[in-house]
Amino acid sequence: MLSKTYTKYIQSLHHKKFRDADNAFIAEGSKVVMELLQSPVFSCQQVLGLQQWMQENEMLIRTTYRGPLQVIENFELEKITALTTPNQVLAVFKKLKPIPVDPKGKISLVLDTIQDPGNLGTIIRIADWFGVEAIICSDNCTDMYNPKVVQSTMGSLGRVNVVYTNIADWLKKNEHIKIYAAALNGKKISQLKGITEGIVVIGNESKGISDEVMQLCAEKITIPKTGHAESLNAAVATGIILSHMVQ
């Protein structure tokens, strides 16, 4: 039986204010929870799962996790979930300490005001696919520990270093690295190939890259359009640009 106090505690973690105060966040669903439990960087506080899920997964969980496991009922999961359709298991993890990013000799991503949690999570997953180690988010990007972000990363959260900062200041400090801006009127991405060092800036879903940040970029790059859509989804654009840079 889940106590009222602990139920309220988990519900509070749906909100950034309380995640910051408690330095904790929730992950949900079998795939994401198992990946984070097996990640060497995350520390888990508590796993809460339906009986059948717990029976099927306890042995595997115990290979990496020694903390509390609690069997809960469906109605209890429904109270604490942040998903529309709760998915068998929810776990509470400690947030990570951000690691300072050195962009030398690698490709890094900078996100300017990405506000949709699904987009941020998908971008983290894309970075993990293409071996991008770090994402530098503007302070007003959506929180990486928002439950919907955690869900969309599909477990990549432990393999990409995500930091929040004033991105204009950060870019100024790293002007010796070439900075590319995803824009509508730049060089065709097919001309980018075998790039091993660079910073790629992706802008807000509707407003693009802010003027202040755009001025710090050395080159605009563009995904050529052969049809009629006004724009591409920010995560899709990120995936396309990275796929051309690293090929």
Next chain:
Amino acid sequence: MLSKTYTKYIQSLHHKKFRDADNAFIAEGSKVVMELLQSPVFSCQQVLGLQQWMQENEMLIRTTYRGPLQVIENFELEKITALTTPNQVLAVFKKLKPIPVDPKGKISLVLDTIQDPGNLGTIIRIADWFGVEAIICSDNCTDMYNPKVVQSTMGSLGRVNVVYTNIADWLKKNEHIKIYAAALNGKKISQLKGITEGIVVIGNESKGISDEVMQLCAEKITIPKTGHAESLNAAVATGIILSHMVQ
């Protein structure tokens, strides 16, 4: 004042069964509604908007639409919306008649059991960006008129012909066109360039392409992975593959 009957009618259109029965669907938000109103293929039955939105947009709406405009209150919009955060305007449109697809001389997309509405909507928007005219969905793909699909297309719905059918039968009829399967162990996408004719098959979010459909594909193609994520989001993968084919 919105009548109870009309409120219930719009709420019924949140569900596929009633969209099919009434041959109608809803679109929401200024950007999507305006694009569909200006599209030559869609016929609108009713526009319901908040007073301020209606005042700002009435002149523009009237350049293409002569039907009923109804000013509604915030609380009424909240009753009829399918969005978590309602967005100023909702309109009811007639569904389109699907047009048979001839894949000769162009690139077409086939979707095998795409179930996430956000993914389907984003794929329609990607197709529109890259000038892909037709998407052939398996009968068990999510409905293209699901409000979340309509929302994620960002207005591209009128520019891409989306049809539902038995895709195995459809592929057999079109075996003279080269069929590419997005898979994990195929030819690198960087080797695809300047392709002007072909059918690209994208599989289900977790299970990929079904065996029956995979057997009909001439070539597997793959987005090379340099990091550690297990997979890419289906819409992101579609965008990456198309961007390499058309370059």
